[in-house]
């Protein structure tokens with residue numbers, strides 16, 4: 001096994017002194033570490049310490065002296081399996097989230113398309129600030145793993161959430177991210193997400209409450225593992241993950257057509273979308289007027305896209321369905337997996353607290369082709385996506401072994 005290559009970004013907060021210990025911890029776990037130090041971090045920790053511990057020069061600027069013919073930020077981005085920023089200051093996180101590239105670390109970040117882990121550390125009020133909340137939401141949405149800061153007494157004398165997470169926790173996430181990097185290189189994943197809108201007339205539609213968050217998280221995670229990703233999405237309010245091919249549709253029929261067009265390219269198909277089962281039989285071309293007290297609507301069934309893809313399955317394809325259920329979710333989900341014939345089904349009880357549509361978390365049960373069920377705890381959707389891809393990669397390595 002080659003050694004995981006971790007690029008550690010150290011930014012300018014008092015917790016920067018802990019980065020020396022983090023380099024040791026990562027090296028102990030078998031990683032090769034190169035450090036990028038920001039100008040402000042240099043005030044807190046010496047490049048000599050980090051260079052000695054990492055056994056590599058410390059990278060501080062895009063313009064080294066003597067001048068190097070290498071394009072530093074591109075070389076470092078190509079080299080790394082993962083970028084880990086610890087401690088990550090509010091300033092660096094905000095510059096990442098907004099795509100500024102005004103120093104070496106932020107430039108390497110923009111040139112890198114693999115998994116990124118950030119471990120913020122800052123004053124609790126800065127951590128709680130609405131700007132920081134927005135920054136963190138943007139980064140998480142793009143697939144960054146956030147090692148949340150801990151509560152405690154800060155160097156500034158204040159108490160609250162903002163202390164750098166434990167080095168063990170950061171090292172755990174860094175090693176997982178490095179292992180996941182490129183694990184799906186050469187594969188193409190087709191992911192569906194969001195609701196469908198089935199028109200009644202030019203202004204009204206029949207839809208559902210799906211936010212698209214789960215599907216977008218799967219797309220981001222697959223992209224970070226090096227897969228090419230085709231994301232077929234119904235209308236959502238969220239922006240697509242970086243680097244995916246986005247195909248926007250509105251109706252179940254359009255999603256069906258897009259899936260049929262692109263499925264042949266995909267070795268992995270993950271059907272997260274909450275596709276309408278029925279659509280209005282005859283949408284009106286003109287806006288329908290008020291029709292008195294009651295309005296009877298005729299609905300007809302849409303095509304079951306997942307079942308269609310399973311029927312046309314190529315031998316190299318792995319197909320995953322989702323099942324949004326209420327009531328006896330496991331029994332219903334098991335029956336659905338068998339009926340639809342997919343390799344794996346992810347069941348979520350949409351009536352449960354913190355689970356289902358529009359939340360940032362999900363609690364799911366995964367059922368495989370042997371009907372074995374695995375129940376996962378309540379997790380961020382991003383973490384559900386990572387575990388799901390781990391589970392899929394594991395299942396595929398067993399069938400190809």
Ligand code: CTP
Nearest residue numbers: 271272273275277303304305306321322323324
């Ligand atoms: N699905 C699909 N095409 C449809 C409806 C659903 O491909 N027309 C997919 C969803 O993307 C999901 C899975 O099928 O991966 C299960 O969706 P769900 O709506 O829970 O299942 P239904 O087919 O609607 O089954 P039921 O109505 O019996 O619950």
